Amino acid sequence: MSDSLSRYPNPIIPEQNAMNDPRNTLASGPDSHEINLDALWMKIVDESRACCDPLLGSFFNACVHRHPHFSAALADIIGRKLGDTSISPSALTHLIQETYRHSPPLVSIAAADLIAVMMRDAACSNLVTPFLFFKGFHSIQAHRIAHWLWQQDRPFLALHMQSRISEVFAVDIHPAARLGQRVMIDHGTGVVIGETAVIDDDVSILQAVTLGGTGKIEQDRHPKVRRGVLIGAGAKVLGNVEIGEGAKIGAGSIVLENVLPYTTVVGNPARPVGIKHKDMPGISMDLSLPPIDYVI
Structure with a gap:
């Protein structure tokens, strides 16, 4: 620089x-x-x-x-x-x-x-x-x-x-969706963010990610993504679920449940892998995954 x-x-x-x-x-x-x-x-x-x-x-x-x-x-x-x-x-x-x-x-x-x-x-x-x-x-x-x-x-x-x-x-981001500051959408193509979604500060989202609903529920129905989260390419997070601070979602994962803070989840349906990390992947952009002992 x-x-x-x-x-x-x-x-x-x-x-x-x-x-x-x-x-x-x-x-x-x-x-x-x-x-x-x-x-x-x-x-x-x-x-x-x-x-x-x-x-x-x-x-x-x-x-x-x-x-x-x-x-x-x-x-x-x-x-x-x-x-x-x-x-x-x-x-x-x-x-x-x-x-x-x-x-x-x-x-x-x-x-x-x-x-x-x-x-x-x-x-x-x-x-x-x-x-x-x-x-x-x-x-x-x-x-x-x-x-x-x-x-x-x-x-x-x-x-x-x-x-x-x-x-x-x-x-495609609904105008009612709420975004914090220092948010990055990398590449962008295919990203969809629904009406009641909330994205906190310092979040990074890669291409083809969906923060969507699970049906025609009219109330609060989209994900809440907390600070420092990293969402890998092609991941789908569906429903009114909370992605905890500092969590990491692997590429292509389907997330249907809450994700604990500083936890890495991968797969379809997504499940936790490895031990909790200490950094904020949304800031560090650490896309690495721990060893996985099952077929995703």
Whole structure:
């Protein structure tokens, strides 16, 4: 990671280990209120200027260089991607900017999400890459707008946003679903999160994960995912079950019951394996599994 943040008065990245690589630390990343948004934006601009491909010059200018700050650029990116004949990109961008104006914490939370992606994703060594190119990050930020609209009693506009997120990013999150901060959806394709689902801080979700219901129950019917959980690719968590803090769900597992904190579960149906771990897999991104002595 570049040390160019050292010239800023309030660093936005937690102190790193001796290797100075954000992916080697188990720190979750800063809380949204701790982030210096001006320093974050200067860092993104610096990284974008390091791109030497002339074919991307106009792209970087449109998405980064012409914007005065982080929230303006993020609103423009989401508006461009999700705008259509129903709501034009410019109108949607304006809606998102107004949402950020009415709810400033959404901007800081987006910044916290972005830093979390850089720190956890082994394929990412900077901020500008997920900011411009990672649809998992984009889908979460678009959902946060839809959720705010849902809370403001604008359900059809929120549902329109949900529909566009699903069409463009292949990520389907009901606008009523509640997400904490420093949440990462990696790759994103095929992720489904139901209406009454709750995802706490520092959770990481890989592609093709479903947090779904088990029928037509109208009440609380979707999973509650606690802090620091890691959900592997293709896992299905169904019903009003609680995935305890720091738990890990193996790829392809079908979870139908509560999962205890700091426990690894795998299989169909999922069952605990190995001994309890001590770290937060959603932060460390430890995808390893203990020895398994049965056929999954």
